[in-house]
Amino acid sequence: MFYYLERDSRFRLGDRGCETPTLGLGEEIVMTGMSETAVEREIRLTIQRLADGWNRQDARLFSLAFTEPHDYVAINGHQMLRQSREDNEDMHRQVWNRLYPEGSRIELNVTGIRALTPDIAVAHATSENEFVAAGEKRSLAGSLTLVLVRSEEGWLIDAFHNGTREARFAGHLDQDG
Template identity: 30%
Template sequence: MIDTDRTAAVTAVIDSLAEAWGRGDADAYGAHFTEDATYVTFVGTRYQGRQDIADSHRALFATFLKGTGLAHEVLDVRFLGTDVAVLTSRGDTVKGKRPKKLTKVQTYTLVREDGRWLVAAFHNTQHKALMEGISFRFAPQTKPKAQQ
């Protein structure tokens, strides 16, 4: 049975993260994370804690990511008890129009603290469709069942 209320609450966090990103608001972005959250970027940089996440994004929003937004689509939400959720999505940093293909895959682990869902861990990886296709061609048994 799908828990639509909890699913909506969890996906709303991801939508709100994207809104904060679009405004370039590092403090609002960081406020969606637990005090001790872990954040891993697609280039492998690891940030630890809400403050580190907010501070790094403040610098990024002023330089490399200035004027960008986040495009995302939720692929799956699973609940591991009443107060823990794992959300997977496809996403991308965008400037202007949303791309047809979102090139990153993200995993969010969210926890409910004082009735509010927060991100405790985030991992972002670049999807390498060509390499994945080659792998599936030469070792078809590696293709996830969901894609068959």
């Protein structure tokens, strides 16, 4: 299957037999209608909305960064597939109440954004979560992989995978992975 550019400057998924010029999957796809910089800026704003929701412990704001429904893989590997925004809100209220009753502050640093099509992108970010547990300041370093889709609401997260960068969780791996 290949992406091809229609006369109206929109990409479509087709096959080699189509008469329209094609680009092979994996080749660079030129964004149309919006510069890549504007797309990256919008995606970064969605990721910032996620961080803002976390830092305010505002489950509604946090969940608004996601599509309805979406897939979510938590830092412990627990998969929540096709969950609603409401499910996401409920889960995060429980996380904040149980794990972070004294608050938590997360910083997300986008390390890469790659457009797969004009309406689908993959973003990678690192996270630094600072919190208090049992009266002691702690931190947890993570790594996020996000699949975002362009919607009427802007760029939203359709798939979210949260992993840790902590050596204590990956002690059997050497630095080369």
